[in-house]
Every structure is written in C-alpha cells, then in structure tokens.
Amino acid sequence: AIEKSVLAWANAWEQQNMPAYYSAYSSRFEPQGSTLAAWKTERKERIVGKPAITVTVNDLKTSVQGERATASFRQYYASGGYKATTRKTLRLQREGDKWRITREETGR
Known part of the structure; x- marks a missing residue:
C-alpha cells in the first residue's frame, strides 16, 4: 500500500494532475519554511504547464x-x-484507507 501511494504521487506529478498530487499529502503536511497554502501555490507554479515531466522512483525501501x-x-x-x-x-501517516505524506526530506 505504501509503495502504491508513492508511485501514485510520482505519477500525479508527472501528469501535472494537481488534485491527485495534493491528495497524496496529509492536511497535516508541514512544508519546510512555508505554510501549506503557500507551498501549494508554489508547487502549482513549478509543475503546471512545464514541458513533459518525468519522475522515476528507484530503490524504494519502506x-x-x-x-x-x-x-x-x-x-x-x-x-x-x-x-x-x-x-x-x-x-x-495512515488516514483512513490511504497513506498520505506528512513530511518530505531531500538528500537523506
């Protein structure tokens, strides 16, 4: 279920499907140095309308x-x-029958 959630997140990002991308995140997600609303605006500006996006997940460990x-x-x-x-x-974090992202760390 966790692997499926991670791959669905990556696919929504590739497809520039913002509703599906946002739904991968918990309402308790705390972006580093930002509010959730500001983060959503910034992510939309960085994703929507870009040339084709490829996001590949390798060596997934859960x-x-x-x-x-x-x-x-x-x-x-x-x-x-x-x-x-x-x-x-x-x-x-498990929320009902879904796993949603509460924190994201890069470079670790």
Whole structure:
C-alpha cells in the first residue's frame, strides 16, 4: 500500500494532475519554511504547464510502525533541459484507507 501511494504521487506529478498530487499529502503536511497554502501555490507554479515531466522512483525501501511509515528512494526528475537525481525520504501517516505524506526530506 505504501509503495502504491508513492508511485501514485510520482505519477500525479508527472501528469501535472494537481488534485491527485495534493491528495497524496496529509492536511497535516508541514512544508519546510512555508505554510501549506503557500507551498501549494508554489508547487502549482513549478509543475503546471512545464514541458513533459518525468519522475522515476528507484530503490524504494519502506518501513511501517503502526499508523506511520517511511519511504526512502532515489528520485530521478527531468523536465525540459533540467535533470536531477536525489535521495528522498517521505514520512507517511495512515488516514483512513490511504497513506498520505506528512513530511518530505531531500538528500537523506
């Protein structure tokens, strides 16, 4: 279920499907150095209308502790002439029958 949630998040990002992308995040998501509303605006500006986006999740490792989970992976991102590969860790919380992102860390 966690792997499915992570891959759905990456797919929504690739498809520039903002409702699906936002729904991957918990209402308790706390973006670093920003409010949730400001983060949503900034993400929309950075995603919608860009040249084709590719987001690939490699070497996905997950762990679950009750209602919380961690997903760590190498993320490959490409759009236009920009390409990047980074380590990413997502902290997730079970909300009903879905796992939603509560924290996102890059480079760990």
